[in-house]
Amino acid sequence: MNKVTLSILALLLLFPATGYSQARQVAVTFDDLPASYGNGDLERFRAVTSRLLQSIKANNVPAIGFVNEGKLHSDNRLKERTALLKMWLDAGLDLGNHTYSHIAIDQVPLSAYQEDVIRGETVTRSLLAEKGKKLRYFRHTQLRTGPTPEYKRGLEQFLASRGYTIAPVTIDNNDFMFAVVYGEAKMRGDTKTMKQVADAYVPYMESIFEFFEKLSVDFLGYEVKQTLLLHANDLNADHFDDLVKMMKKR
Numbered sequence: 001m002n003k004v005t006l007s008i009l010a011l012l013l014l015f016p017a018t019g020y021s022q023a024r025q026v027a028v029t030f031d032d033l034p035a036s037y038g039n040g041d042l043e044r045f046r047a048v049t050s051r052l053l054q055s056i057k058a059n060n061v062p063a064i065g066f067v068n069e070g071k072l073h074s075d076n077r078l079k080e081r082t083a084l085l086k087m088w089l090d091a092g093l094d095l096g097n098h099t100y101s102h103i104a105i106d107q108v109p110l111s112a113y114q115e116d117v118i119r120g121e122t123v124t125r126s127l128l129a130e131k132g133k134k135l136r137y138f139r140h141t142q143l144r145t146g147p148t149p150e151y152k153r154g155l156e157q158f159l160a161s162r163g164y165t166i167a168p169v170t171i172d173n174n175d176f177m178f179a180v181v182y183g184e185a186k187m188r189g190d191t192k193t194m195k196q197v198a199d200a201y202v203p204y205m206e207s208i209f210e211f212f213e214k215l216s217v218d219f220l221g222y223e224v225k226q227t228l229l230l231h232a233n234d235l236n237a238d239h240f241d242d243l244v245k246m247m248k249k250r
Contacts, residue, residue, distance in 0.1 A: 007223055012093065013088075014034075017227065024213075024223060024226070024250060025225045025226070026171070026225070026226040026227070026228050026247060027064075027225070027226070027227045027228065028056075028061050028062075028063040028064075028228050028230065029063065029064050029065070029066065029139070029167065029169070029227060029228060029229055029230065030052075030063060030064070030065045030066065030069055030230050030231060030232050030236075031066045031098055031139060031229060031230075031231055032064040032066070032068055032071075032098065032102065032231055032232070033066060033067045033068065033084070033085060033088070033095070033098075033232060034049065034067070034071055034072065034073075034081055034084035034085055034232070035048055035049065035071075035084070035232045035233065036176060036179070036231035036232055037235050042075070042077055042080055042081065044234075045081070045084055046084060047237075047239075048232055048233060048234055048237045049084050049087050049088075049232060050087070051237035051238065052147050052232055052236060052237040052240060053088065053091045053093075055237070055240040055244075056091065056093065056239070056240065057091055058094070059241065059244040060239070061244065062093070062094075063093050064081045064093060064094040064095065064137065064167075065085075065088050065093065065094075065095050065096070065232065066095070066096045066097065066098035066137070066139045066167070067085060067095055067096070067097060067098055067124050067153055068098050068099065068100065068101065068102050068120065069100050069119070069120045069121075069122060069124065070100045070101040070102070070120075072085075072123060082123055082127070083125050085123070085124065085127055086127060087101065089117065089130075089131050089133075089230050090129070094128075094133070094136075094137070094138075095124050095127065095128060095135075096124075096136070096137030096138060096139060096167060097117060097120050097121055097124060097135060097137070097138045097139070097164070098120065098136070098138075098139050098141065099113075099116045099117055099119075099141050100116045100119040100120035101119075101120075102119075102141050103116040103141055104141065105140065105141060105144045105146060105147065105151075105155075106142075106144060106147045107146075110146075110154050110155060110158075113155065114155070117138070117158070117159070117162070118162075120148060121135060134163070135164075136164065136165055137163070137164065137165050137166075137167045138159055138164040138166055138167065139161075139166075139167045139169075140166070143168075143169055143172065143229075143241050167189075167227065168227060169227050169228075169229040170212060170216075170226045170227045170228050171199065171208060171209060171212050171227065171228045171229065172229050173204075173205060173208040173228075173229065173230075174231075175201075175205070175229075175230055175231055175233075175235070175236065176219075176231055176233070178197055178200070178201050178235055179231060179233040179234065179235040179236070180206070181197050181237065182194055182197040182198065182201075182234060182235040182238075183233060183234045185197065186234050186237055197235070198235070198238070198239055200243075201239060201242075202239065202242045202243060202246050203237060205243060205246065206246050206250070209226075209246075209247070209250060212226065213226075224228075230243075
């Protein structure tokens with residue numbers, strides 16, 4: 001090798017080209033527990049939770065679920081719906097607070113948002129305590145942190161005072177749009193549409209990963225450790241294995 005070649009190699013070792021990371025990491029998170037169907041069928045919730053957790057455990061993914069406790073009180077089935085959250089903890093996973101009612105931060109004063117955060121702690125904090133854990137993580141609804149700088153600062157101070165670490169999202173993807181079509185097709189036994197949705201879902205998700213990875217490099221000069229937002233639904237329960245394969249490949 002001549003001196004020029006050696007100099008180039010030395011520069012590459014000292015200053016590797018910005019681009020795709022060789023050691024990507026992603027945290028996997030699920031919003032709107034116990035499930036993302038609103039006031040749906042409890043048996044469907046239980047089946048989705050069981051299948052999803054089985055896949056998460058089989059793939060050794062340390063996921064966390066963010067809870068809307070208001071969903072626990074539907075149909076006077078608090079005990080049965082709370083049991084769905086226990087399934088997450090029994091699987092060795094963690095739970096966080098996503099407010100009680102999935103409150104809209106841009107439509108209420110800070111005091112009302114704070115009240116909804118506190119109301120959303122009751123069951124989750126108790127369940128975590130039974131496992132010797134503390135309620136540590138909070139995720140903003142609609143991923144909005146405040147309509148004004150003053151509101152945002154006030155909420156940050158409030159959350160810190162209650163011991164929360166804020167869990168942001170770096171890979172938002174609208175998986176629920178696929179899930180609605182898939183779930184409705186499954187309920188009517190339309191396997192053709194289910195397959196069409198499933199076949200499109202993972203390639204779409206990979207394109208989303210690619211977009212945000214590139215955005216990170218373009219904006220910051222490096223890839224951040226990503227945080228993926230998903231929901232507990234039939235689509236992810238049936239195809240989480242495929243998502244994991246895609247993520248591991250990347």
